[in-house]
Amino acid sequence: MKDVEIGTIFLEQISKKRGNALGFWFFRLFLRMGGLFAAYTLLYGVALHYWLFDGKAVKAASAYLRRRFPESSPLMIRLKCYRLFVSQGKQLVDRMAAFSGGADFNFRLLGQDNLEKLANQQKGFVLLTAHAGNWQIAMTTLAGFKKKVYLVMLPEHNAAVKASLGISGEGDFIDTIPPGGAPGDILRMIKLLKEGHIVSFMGDRAYGAVSGSVDFLGEKAQFPLGAFAVAAAAKVPVAVLLASRVGYKLYDVDLTNIITPVYEKGENKKSQLIRWSQMYADILSAFFQQKPYQCFLFYDVWKQ
Incomplete structure (x- = not known):
């Protein structure tokens, strides 16, 4: 299987790049x-290794940090990069602990009224996440609702994500679905939404799909438009899910932001899709203003 994208660094990379699962074994042992x-103690050394020797990871992280901290010198950006690595590493450790039963976590659900309304409607809804915080752990808050969650992702990422979420079979409340590379894929997503299920997209990286230019952290960036196109076609709302680590064993799961994409006649459809994507970009920017070390995009979405 191909290496998972750099945005899933550290624990996944220890296993893949070093040729075996020794890194995972050490973390599980500790x-x-x-x-x-x-x-966490072991993590600091691992993060230091990548900070010192993985130029690709540092460069990818710096693309975000330079925009988030435009006043910082190159040296400060480099130091902030290490802090970002540690932050993501802790959340990956938390994720491992949560799904292995090694620790119990507490969640503060923000926007519970929104979630209950969405869960009680006949149709499903689009769940829009991001490379931010610990979205995998946040998915557990949806387990009590009678709607199955379909994660839209590239086939080469399926095994890693299924393993991280503990997805093992048809009985699970989470499954995966390929992105809309073919008309049949899009039609299946729309059908699932009309049947009452949840279709979840990552909204901050296009992976070659149709994208639009939005303002993000002070510069133009390319964000994918597929989530809003599917939601508009199925006539369902888009719920933005952001999960942030706010303390030891404590996470905030934010579902306060709902976007309802409805096409207006006489206006270019792509322009409307970009407008909705801009709303999402603004929500994400505000999140990173409050929690600057929980952006794990690790990709230069600003590069034209």
């Missing part, structure tokens, strides 16, 4: 023997 704090 987690089992000493709990989260022991695993």
Whole structure:
């Protein structure tokens, strides 16, 4: 299987880049023997290794950090890069602990009224996530609702994401679906939404799909438009899900932002899709203003 994108660094890379699962084994051992704090201690050394020797990871992280901290010097950006690596590493450790049963986490659900309304409607809805915070852990908050979640993702990412979410079979409330590379894929997404299911997209990276130019952290960036196109076609709302680590074993899961894409006659459809995508970009920018070290995009979406 191909390497998972650089945005899933550290724990996944330890296994893949070093040729075996030794890194995972060490983290699991530290987690089992000493709990989260022991695993976090190991993490600092791992993050330091990538900070010192993985130029590709540093460059990818710096694309975001330069826009988020435009006043910072190159040296400060480099130091902030290490802090960002540690932040993501802790959330990956949390994710491993949560899905292995090694620790119990508390969640503060923001926008619970929105979620209950969406869950009770006959149709489903589009769930729009981002390379921000710990969206995998946040998915567990949807387990109690009678709607199956379909994650839209590239086939080469399926195994890694299924493993991280503990997806094992048809009985799980989460499954995967390929992106809309063919007309049949789009039609299936629309059908699932009309049947009452949830279709989840990552909204901050296009992966070669149709995109539009939006203002993001002070510069023009390319964001995918597919989530809004599918939602508009199925006539369902888009719920933005953002999960942030706010303390030891504590996460905020934010579902306060709902976007309802309805085409207006006489206006160019792509222009409307870009307008909705801009709303999402503004929500994401505000999130990163408050939580600057929880952006794990690790890709230069501003590069033209």
